[in-house]
Amino acid sequence: xxxxxxxxxxxxxxxxxxxxxxxxxxxxxxxxxxxxxxxxxxxxxxxxxxxxxxxxxxxxxxxxxxxxxxxxxxxxxxxxxxxxxxxxxxxxxxxxxx
Amino acid sequence: xxxxxxxxxxxxxxxxxxxxxxxxxxxxxxxxxxxxxxxxxxxxxxxxxxxxxxxxxxxxxxxxxxxxxxxxxxxxxxxxxxxxxxxxxxxxxxxxxxxxxxxxxxxxxxxxxxxxxxxxxxxxxxxxxxxxxxxxxxxxxxxxxxxxxxxxxxxxxxxxxxxxxxxxxxxxxxxxxxxxxxxxxxxxxxxxxxxxxxxxxxxxxxxxxxxxxxxxxxxxxxxxxxxxxxxxxxxxxxxxxxxxxxxxxxxxxxxxxxxxxxxxxxxxxxxxxxxxxxxxxxxxxxxxxxxxxxxxxxxxxxxxxxxxxxxxxxxxxxxxxxxxxxxxxxxxxxxxxxxxxxxxxxxxxxxxxxxxxxxxxxxxxxxxxxx
Numbered sequence: 001x002x003x004x005x006x007x008x009x010x011x012x013x014x015x016x017x018x019x020x021x022x023x024x025x026x027x028x029x030x031x032x033x034x035x036x037x038x039x040x041x042x043x044x045x046x047x048x049x050x051x052x053x054x055x056x057x058x059x060x061x062x063x064x065x066x067x068x069x070x071x072x073x074x075x076x077x078x079x080x081x082x083x084x085x086x087x088x089x090x091x092x093x094x095x096x097x098x
Numbered sequence: 099x100x101x102x103x104x105x106x107x108x109x110x111x112x113x114x115x116x117x118x119x120x121x122x123x124x125x126x127x128x129x130x131x132x133x134x135x136x137x138x139x140x141x142x143x144x145x146x147x148x149x150x151x152x153x154x155x156x157x158x159x160x161x162x163x164x165x166x167x168x169x170x171x172x173x174x175x176x177x178x179x180x181x182x183x184x185x186x187x188x189x190x191x192x193x194x195x196x197x198x199x200x201x202x203x204x205x206x207x208x209x210x211x212x213x214x215x216x217x218x219x220x221x222x223x224x225x226x227x228x229x230x231x232x233x234x235x236x237x238x239x240x241x242x243x244x245x246x247x248x249x250x251x252x253x254x255x256x257x258x259x260x261x262x263x264x265x266x267x268x269x270x271x272x273x274x275x276x277x278x279x280x281x282x283x284x285x286x287x288x289x290x291x292x293x294x295x296x297x298x299x300x301x302x303x304x305x306x307x308x309x310x311x312x313x314x315x316x317x318x319x320x321x322x323x324x325x326x327x328x329x330x331x332x333x334x335x336x337x338x339x340x341x342x343x344x345x346x347x348x349x350x351x352x353x354x355x356x357x358x359x360x361x362x363x364x365x366x367x368x369x370x371x372x373x374x375x376x377x378x379x380x381x382x383x384x385x386x387x388x389x390x391x392x393x394x395x396x397x398x399x400x401x402x403x404x405x406x407x408x409x410x411x412x413x414x415x416x417x418x419x420x421x422x423x424x425x426x427x428x429x430x431x432x433x434x435x436x437x438x439x440x441x442x443x444x445x446x447x448x449x450x451x452x453x454x455x456x457x458x459x460x461x462x463x464x465x466x467x468x469x
Binding site for chain 1: 133159174177178
């Protein structure tokens with residue numbers, strides 16, 4: 001199982017507490033995890049990335065294993081620790097004003 | 099006894115204020131959708147338990163929330179707003195062309211007849227319609243693709259479609275307002291559109307009486323006399339007696355004719371309300387005194403309403419969608435401020451009371467009159 005941590009606003013939207021666990025087929029990439037997340041939680045479609053272009057929303061960041069993966073292409077394999085479920089993929093609302 | 103439900107959208111969530119027909123004791127519920135900007139919350143005239151909320155944010159984009167039980171519970175429905183075809187470009191602040199890009203829904207307008215049909219006005223300006231209670235949305239692209247579209251440029255608050263008037267006689271007749279393009283009219287359900295700005299004069303644009311390019315802030319219409327429209331424009335309060343084809347100025351003796359909202363009394367199409375603010379660069383009440391102005395003769399002559407409103411050191415604003423009326427016998431009128439107060443008058447504006455006063459900045463106020 002892949003572990004994903006959502007920011008509070010998206011946890012509220014998806015009505016989940018704590019981490020989300022996803023079944024993701026190999027290879028485990030940023031894109032395949034987001035795809036699985038949006039299948040299990042359709043309400044998150046459009047909230048993390050654009051519906052059509054799949055472009056990451058400007059103030060959303062992806063972190064794992066103390067690495068910033070935000071600018072990686074979607075077919076980038078995630079770190080082994082994320083693929084094995086040892087570490088979560090962190091989806092973060094970037095710090096900004098307001 | 100009748101009840102009223104006041105639906106308030108704010109910078110940080112939505113609030114529902116309820117009272118009985120006396121309108122003297124209020125129950126405040128919220129925040130709903132805490133932390134999100136709620137540009138608009140409104141109810142279906144066909145089913146008052148069906149509510150829609152436009153929830154947006156800079157981080158996670160647009161959601162449409164729906165309640166089927168009068169606001170007790172909500173669920174997100176559809177949030178896919180896609181411009182049809184090749185979107186093309188419109189003018190940007192610096193004069194360059196920029197691709198149309200959906201940002202948020204400013205205003206939701208439910209059909210008077212069908213609770214599942216609702217229109218949405220967006221930024222960048224476009225009109226969308228849902229026929230399934232907000233689950234799926236389809237653009238009515240004839241508006242955005244009007245030949246003047248590439249010349250539309252945003253006002254200071256963005257290029258938003260903020261006002262949607264549905265004709266109570268015929269839902270095929272739509273009037274919308276876009277900041278800063280102006281009013282557009284469709285008589286075929288939103289398929290084709292024509293500018294509807296004749297008589298508007300906007301100093302500061304190259305051609306002051308141009309067909310498009312006017313910064314219209316808000317429109318109002320009374321259901322009993324639907325051909326009469328009122329407009330609060332960037333400057334000037336305007337009126338049309340021919341369903342928007344031509345406009346004339348009714349600012350009269352207002353202290354300033356700059357402002358954002360305009361509303362009509364529920365039972366008298368000649369009684370109209372505005373909230374003047376000092377100027378386009380000073381968005382505060384003149385002299386720090388918050389005054390609603392009422393005209394009982396359809397414009398021209400205006401009286402200040404002050405009883406219960408702060409008359410010193412008040413520097414809040416009232417945004418375009420933040421004023422509404424109920425339809426009880428003695429018409430109630432309500433408005434919210436950028437200072438987080440919601441004021442109510444149960445007597446058509448003669449006396450005012452803050453029914454809640456420390457909310458986040460208020461973006462919208464709508465009122466439902468319930469049995």
